[in-house]
Amino acid sequence: MSDTAKISLKALRKTFGPKVVLDSIDLDVLAGESMVIIGGSGSGKSVTLKCILGLLIPDSGSIKIDGTEMIGISGAKRKEILTKFGMLFQGGALFDSLPVWENVAFGLLAQRLYDRKDAQEIAIEKLRRVGLTPDVAFLNPAELSGGMQKRVGLARAIAADPDIIFFDEPTTGLDPIMADVINELIVECVKDVGATALTITHDMASVRKIADHVSMIYHGKMIWAGKKEDIDHSGNEYIEQFINGKAEGPIKMEILKS
């Protein structure tokens, strides 16, 4: 399976001092598939994403993108491979020193793919794609609401028509209606671009809307993987507790009681 996988993780391990955050993670994401990784806060979801992107260096294991090993790869080669990626950050991570259109077109300008005039036109088109009007293009990110910032982040993620798009907690901090709008946009945009999507979230509404396949991380280990349709009858007590949001179950929250 891993031979044809767009993203393939094998025995990925990452520690911070004595704390083991990722413990032998295996994951395959096929081309065109939408994979969602679920798990509680601090379970290692974001670290997995950052290891794939090269923002963190794993202690051991393998990360392959289109069959190319990413660990130990040269900076130039990594940069070339990163041009295949789009990423929607949890907080938007918009550059507040730049107007919205330059945020959206940043990757296009950085790769010298277009001049500023053409890049601006593409940015406005991508903003329209996520339901924002052209006048938004000339505002600063600080002038936008949380939902609009997410949409701008989404427009930036799809601006260069990437092969792979990562979504880090795409609906965190949004009201349920805006969260659903963002989920719909993610599904549409991923289909439009024909990209492979990897999302991390603990929002089950997002999972049901976005996912083709679901994996669950708990305490740095991948404890379940399967199709979205199987999640409600997985037979896994961790999954059942998580999707039903119950305090009682095998997942223990680390709460210090006085």
Next chain:
Amino acid sequence: MNFLAVIGRIVFSFLDAAGRIGIFAVTAFSHMLTPPYYPRELFKQMMNIGYYSLPVVGLTTLFTGAALAVNISEGSSRFNAESTLPIIVVIGIVRELGPTLCGLIVAGRVSAAMAAELGTMRVTEQIDALTTLSTDPFKYLIAPRILATIIMVPLMLVVVADTIGVMGGYLLATSKLGYNSGNYMKATMDFLEVIDVAASLTKGAVFGFFIALMGCYHGFNTRGGAQGVGIATTNAVVSACIMILLSNYVVTEMFFSS
């Protein structure tokens, strides 16, 4: 034994920090020399650092020049050496007070701003976002800031500080202390040597380098949230000021030690 252990820890901690800052500086210089270049960012930083620092640098050195003239006048009158006032003012300002005051003021203004901006970008994942958009943060954020500061501090701010500082002494001496305008200017020009100006500009370049290096290093390595940004900003200003005063002595020795 414990006392020695404490001393050892402090020494190792200092060497560790010095090593990290050294590697950061070498990395920044290597990125300055290799493409891609970001002239738009460089120009923006040059405006921020040079042009917008002019009023505060000009005002500070104007009053310092005037205060120096008052002090020298009073002191030199004790042994009938009032005629040395223009010489001491010009040498004092150009060799020492102009570049040093300018460096300390710019450290407070620019080093703090760089640390706060980069620190905020770090904690809001904007620096990670740059990486995912195929842009090296060192090339886009660090190299233009360091280069702009090395250019603007000596060639604009120190030149202005020296000129206005000498002018402050001249204005006070001619308007209040009864010095003849022509004689004052002649004495100033006769005793100002090329080596004085060269030392002043060299100090400006060295101070500019440390101002930007400390601001960028502490900002780029910010950890945590708002508190982390605050700590980074404080550390940037304090370490920049220490490096300015230390390097001031070293450069002075290089130029004027007999």
